[in-house]
Amino acid sequence: MPSGMFQRTARLAAAAASLCIALAACGSSSATRITVTPASGLADRARTIVLSGLSPEQMVTINARSIGPTGVLSASATFRASRRGGVDLADSAPTSGSYRGVSPMGLFWSQHLAGSQRRAAGPQSPSWYSTRTELTASAGGRRLASAEMTQTLMGAGV
Numbered sequence: 001m002p003s004g005m006f007q008r009t010a011r012l013a014a015a016a017a018s019l020c021i022a023l024a025a026c027g028s029s030s031a032t033r034i035t036v037t038p039a040s041g042l043a044d045r046a047r048t049i050v051l052s053g054l055s056p057e058q059m060v061t062i063n064a065r066s067i068g069p070t071g072v073l074s075a076s077a078t079f080r081a082s083r084r085g086g087v088d089l090a091d092s093a094p095t096s097g098s099y100r101g102v103s104p105m106g107l108f109w110s111q112h113l114a115g116s117q118r119r120a121a122g123p124q125s126p127s128w129y130s131t132r133t134e135l136t137a138s139a140g141g142r143r144l145a146s147a148e149m150t151q152t153l154m155g156a157g158v
Contacts, residue, residue: 031053031145032051032052032053032054032137032144032145033051033052033053033145034049034050034051034062034135034137034145034146034147035048035049035050035051035052035147036048036049036135036147036148036149038149039147039148039149039150040149040150040151040152041150041151041152042151042152042153042154043131043151043152043153046104046105047104047105047149048088048089048090048104049088049089049090049104049107049135050086050087050088050089051079051081051086051087051088051137051145052085052086053085053086053145054081054085054086054087054139054144055081055085056081056082056083056084056085057080057081057082057083058080058081058085058139059078059079059080059081059095059139060078060079060081060087060137060138060139060144061076061077061078061079061097061137061138061139062076062077062078062079062087062107062135062136062137063075063076063135063136063138064076064107064108064111064133064134064135065114065133065134065136066108066111066131066132066133066134067131067132067133068130068131068132069131070113071113071114072113072114073111073112073113073114074111074112074114075097075098075099075106075107075108075110075111075112076097076098076107077094077096077097077098077099077106077107077110078094078095078096078097079092079094079095080092080095089102089103089104089105089106089107090102090104094106097110098110098111098112107135108133108151129152129153129154130150130151130152130153131150131151131152132148132149132150133148133149133150133151134146134147134148135147135148135149
């Protein structure tokens with residue numbers, strides 16, 4: 001093998017080894033992600049909420065924090081990821097948390113006022129018409145992923 005070709009091969013091998021080490025240091029080559037579908041819509045429409053990119057059977061807690069017309073609401077639930085490293089709230093029951101059993105919208109109907117965060121709001125308040133919720137996934141004290149969604153009480157023009 002000519003020396004120029006040997007040097008290129010050695011550089012490529014070193015670059016490939018560096019990439020493998022960098023990926024191993026990150027813990028996984030796939031990022032954890034929360035997908036909410038649809039991310040915005042009427043409050044009475046169920047959402048699909050899926051967490052992906054976890055380790056197989058990893059324990060993960062999903063926190064929901066909503067800011068709505070009466071204040072800050074929160075709920076949480078801990079799940080065991082599937083063998084494929086995912087959690088779909090439509091077919092996964094939490095192992096602990098604010099609700100029991102399988103419920104795609106359990107993190108919403110089980111929310112409660114967070115501390116003394118109650119405030120008055122009425123039809124004159126813009127926040128009366130919609131609620132913004134942040135979903136955060138964490139494991140071992142580390143934040144893994146987050147997503148935001150909005151639920152509105154009325155359709156446009158109503």
